[in-house]
Amino acid sequence: MTTLSLATVLAESARRYPDKVAVIDAGARITYHELWQQTREYAAGLRELGIGPGDTIAVMIPNVADFPRVYYAALAVGARVVPVSLLLTADEVAYVLADSQADLLVTHSAFLQVGAAAAQISGTPLANVGPLPAELPAPPRRLEEVSASVPALHTYVTREAEDVAVILYTSGTTGKPKGALLTHLNLVMNAAVNVFDVHPITGDDVVLGCLPLFHTFGQTVGMNATFRLGGTLVLLPRFSGEAAIDLILRENVTIFHGVPTMYIGLLEAAAKAEKLPQLKLCVSGGASLPVAVLERFAAIFGSQIWEGYGLSETSPTATTNQPAYGAKPGTVGHPIWGVEVEIARPEIPERIEFLPTGELGEIVIRGHNVFAGYLNRPEATAEAIVDGWFRTGDLGVKDEQGFISIVDRTKDLIIRGGFNVYPREVEEVIARHPAIQQVAVIGVADETHGEEICAVVVLEDKGLTEEELIDWSRERLGKHKYPRQVRFAESLPLGPSMKVLKRELRAQYSGK
Incomplete structure (x- = not known):
């Protein structure tokens, strides 16, 4: 029997770094010994x-x-x-x-x-x-x-x-x-691998804890990983771009973990800020980061965003862009240490059948990060873990260099007139329009084509019309891919992990 507790993460840092500041909460400084x-x-x-x-x-x-x-x-x-x-x-x-x-x-x-x-x-x-x-x-x-x-x-x-x-x-x-x-092993390993094998960070680093701690990203990559390393976690209960920039500057934060909506918030706030922070490391996860946002962030803040990928079921980190392999914008990098990620045929649920490099399929994962199953749901667990691999339900590809790209959720795929359309691809293009702040692409029912492509957008510049955006998209996307409908929204509905809730958008806009 091997004993292990996730409590060790805090207990050991209290033993090793008793006088170091573990947490900064509303200005109060709490050492590891005190915590x-x-x-x-x-x-x-x-x-x-x-x-x-x-x-x-x-x-x-x-x-x-x-x-x-x-x-x-x-x-x-x-x-x-x-x-x-x-x-x-x-x-x-x-x-x-x-x-x-x-x-x-x-x-x-x-x-x-x-x-x-x-x-x-x-x-x-x-x-x-x-x-x-x-x-x-x-x-x-x-x-x-x-x-x-x-x-x-x-x-x-x-x-x-x-x-x-x-x-x-x-x-x-x-x-x-x-x-x-x-399990304890899942979470101790994920915290350790994040700090010791992925990015060159040290116990002197100061991490902004603005991701919700109730969520796996903020909990493991933010809190547990920072405590495993003996770093300092600066807590921010309610995120806004302005509040984050102020706190980063005041507490000399070096590391920022966020979801794409947070990076968009920082970019908005940057326009009004007198001074911008210099961040050593920026990590994005939770949802797909538009390449346009990554490029704007690098231009304005001078910091590269390293995009990664994971799920609650994978503790969460499964892959990330990391210095060992270099970074490729638009991808989620390589698997982390001790984890394998492959592409399998999505249409064969009962076994894992791998696809050749470059072919689109379902992302499957195995390693120390894969969960022990769903509570009291043996059927759901059996569907999710097949031949020792976790089936993610996400569609992706692996290129010759081993970089993984997420194309979309299998459930978000739009089939228009018999052609597969991946919302992520359409969103990447529309996100480059200068008047667009955020975009989500969904399929809505259509008598002729089965499904029609609808772009729900939050505008930076309120002057843009539906016709102008459709025309602009038509020039940059294939005939079956550009949106025929555009809906303007004040904001997009977000779930606990800050992902856009496309099911809510589909319910709201289908039939309109």
């Missing part, structure tokens, strides 16, 4: 509330220091953590609580209203961190008070390497969200 001490105090409080090895704790906390405290405290008592998206309604949170059979929900005061309602619906015990409003009729237990009444946990409870550490609910393009089971 681990506070975490062990919370862990004792959780144990006092009846939580022990194998139990499940759901967490609804924004990007403040209480997130890592509660996250690692849960791990320290041997429990499994369910980070809950802060964008969900009470009914949606209740579904996650019931599906994961959570033994406790820990909310932050800012999300107590939604959390308390969800806890009541699902019958889940509730505890809170942060100051409670005075007028609450039946206030929940305060974790701080419970923790103060008992001695801190001496050390963390260890687990087996293959035990589940975290359950991440996938936003899923169809149906109810599924709980992806991530």
